[in-house]
Amino acid sequence: xxxxPFTYYDPHTLDEALGLxxxxxxxxxxxxxxxxxxxxxxxxxxxxxxxxxxxxxPDLDFVTTDNGLRVGALARQAMVERDAAVRDxxxxxxxxxxxxxxxxxxxxxxxxxxxxxxxxxxxMPLVFLALDxxxxxxxxxxxxxxxxxxxxxHIMTTALDPEEIATEASLPPVPPGSGSAFLEVARRxxxxxxxxxxxxxxxxxxxxxxxxxxxxxVGPTPLRATRAExxxxxxxxxxxxxxxxxxxxxxxxxxxxxxxGTAEYRRELVRTMVxxxxxxxxxxxxxxxxx
Amino acid sequence: xxxxxxxxxxxxxxxxxAEVPTRMLLSDFLRYTVGLTGTxxxxxxxxxxxxxxxxxxxxxRSCLLFAVQADGAEVTxxxxxxxxxxxxxxxxxxRQEHALQCGFCTAGFLMTLIPFLxxxxxxxxSEIREAVSGNLCRCTGYVNIIRAVxxxxxxxxxxx
Ligand SMILES: Cc1cc2nc3c(=O)[nH]c(=O)nc-3n(C[C@H](O)[C@H](O)[C@H](O)COP(=O)(O)OP(=O)(O)OC[C@H]3O[C@@H](n4cnc5c(N)ncnc54)[C@H](O)[C@@H]3O)c2cc1C
Numbered sequence: 013x014x015x016x017p018f019t020y021y022d023p024h025t026l027d028e029a030l031g032l033x034x035x036x037x038x039x040x041x042x043x044x045x046x047x048x049x050x051x052x053x054x055x056x057x058x059x060x061x062x063x064x065x066x067x068x069x070p071d072l073d074f075v076t077t078d079n080g081l082r083v084g085a086l087a088r089q090a091m092v093e094r095d096a097a098v099r100d101x102x103x104x105x106x107x108x109x110x111x112x113x114x115x116x117x118x119x120x121x122x123x124x125x126x127x128x129x130x131x132x133x134x135x136m137p138l139v140f141l142a143l144d145x146x147x148x149x150x151x152x153x154x155x156x157x158x159x160x161x162x163x164x165x166h167i168m169t170t171a172l173d174p175e176e177i178a179t180e181a182s183l184p185p186v187p188p189g190s191g192s193a194f195l196e197v198a199r200r201x202x203x204x205x206x207x208x209x210x211x212x213x214x215x216x217x218x219x220x221x222x223x224x225x226x227x228x229x230v231g232p233t234p235l236r237a238t239r240a241e242x243x244x245x246x247x248x249x250x251x252x253x254x255x256x257x258x259x260x261x262x263x264x265x266x267x268x269x270x271x272x273g274t275a276e277y278r279r280e281l282v283r284t285m286v287x288x289x290x291x292x293x294x295x296x297x298x299x300x301x302x303x
Numbered sequence: 304x305x306x307x308x309x310x311x312x313x314x315x316x317x318x319x320x321a322e323v324p325t326r327m328l329l330s331d332f333l334r335y336t337v338g339l340t341g342t343x344x345x346x347x348x349x350x351x352x353x354x355x356x357x358x359x360x361x362x363x364r365s366c367l368l369f370a371v372q373a374d375g376a377e378v379t380x381x382x383x384x385x386x387x388x389x390x391x392x393x394x395x396x397x398r399q400e401h402a403l404q405c406g407f408c409t410a411g412f413l414m415t416l417i418p419f420l421x422x423x424x425x426x427x428x429s430e431i432r433e434a435v436s437g438n439l440c441r442c443t444g445y446v447n448i449i450r451a452v453x454x455x456x457x458x459x460x461x462x463x
């Protein structure tokens with residue numbers, strides 16, 4: 013099918029773009045990589061009056077790694093995927109981004125757009141939650157930063173107001189002694205996750221000092237498995253501990269049954285993947301290997 | 304009310320100027336305005352990969368771009384592969400290995416593989432499989448497609 017008519021703007025400055033959003037409010041939709049929005053337009057599941065195409069805005073296609081990771085709104089997923097420095101500062105991002113669709117999708121789709129779209133089974137929201145990421149939001153009257161934990165509100169619903177643009181997403185530097193892992197089960201390569209997990213552990217003097225266990229595809233937003241995290245902190249990393257934490261994680265979510273899998277199957281996937289992920293993350297933390 | 308914009312695009316190295324409705328997809332622009340019907344349209348929501356073209360050298364879905372977004376860009380379609388009547392070696396390998404049955408998906412496979420093989424001229428079988436994972440062949444002729452890529456790779460390895 014073809015999109016319904018809309019008024020098209022392709023502003024050349026951020027101020028101009030923000031001005032358009034201030035005027036049109038929720039009658040307008042921001043167009044970034046278009047890999048989620050254009051299918052919705054083509055199927056007429058969305059028919060906004062106004063499209064504000066941000067692809068001609070200057071200076072937003074950056075990826076920097078000097079203090080944590082900063083990704084501008086026009087950095088394509090493929091650009092982040094190929095950047096060797098990203099693998100060093102945020103190996104979890106590199107590991108997970110290869111699971112986003114296919115190369116043709118990632119050549120155009122933006123990382124920030126994937127966060128803004130907030131599909132509950134998407135990889136980047138899960139990773140930004142696990143790594144304590146932040147979004148930088150701008151509007152004509154100012155700017156604010158929102159943590160990933162506060163940004164994802166519900167299925168495809170975020171803290172973004174209609175007059176705001178997310179100009180950047182950032183991650184703090186990972187503490188030394190950290191290791192991470194990302195695991196996913198999808199029906200076919202490039203599909204959204206049936207369930208996915210991201211874990212990050214920081215080991216000091218033989219004990220887990222900090223743990224993040226994040227789950228995707230098993231709730232309306234990506235979730236932190238807080239009981240699993242609490243079980244891990246201050247403990248020595250042992251196989252029994254991973255078994256217990258993985259079981260706790262599988263009870264930290266309320267998955268639904270749908271065409272892709274039953275709730276019980278998803279819970280079982282979470283348990284298995286968190287268990288395996290913890291093992292991998294701890295090895296990586298100890299060896300300083302990527303991830 | 305249909306908005307019209309004037310765009311300039313280099314298509315297969317030929318500069319073109321055209322007036323397009325802003326909601327016109329790049330895939331429709333290529334097929335109906337420019338008349339290059341080698342780019343096929345399957346699902347029109349980014350899943351099948353039949354409409355893959357190169358935008359400034361990168362493989363993208365032309366059904367997920369508006370023509371107006373290609374203003375100032377270079378677009379490369381499957382028609383660019385055949386020069387003076389002779390098939391591109393990858394096309395020849397597809398023919399040799401029977402990598403097309405109905406042929407509907409072929410243009411998308413070729414335009415996905417061209418930049419992939421430029422970046423990775425010696426891919427393993429599993430890398431080839433991953434590279435074409437975003438292209439659907441509903442005749443399910445994948446085995447011969449992988450074989451065609453392998454025979455192309457073997458041939459280009461033997462030539463200087
Ligand atoms: C075949 C196919 C398979 C896919 N598979 C996956 C997958 O496995 N995992 C996955 O995560 N994704 C997948 N995607 C989606 C893809 O990752 C999208 O690129 C991504 O979800 C959205 O990014 P975008 O830049 O394309 O945004 P767009 O499609 O342009 O926008 C998406 C939404 O975000 C808003 N938005 C975008 N940028 C901003 C901004 N800077 N500020 C405020 N709002 C903004 C838009 O208004 C819109 O509502 C797939 C897509 C396709 C077509």
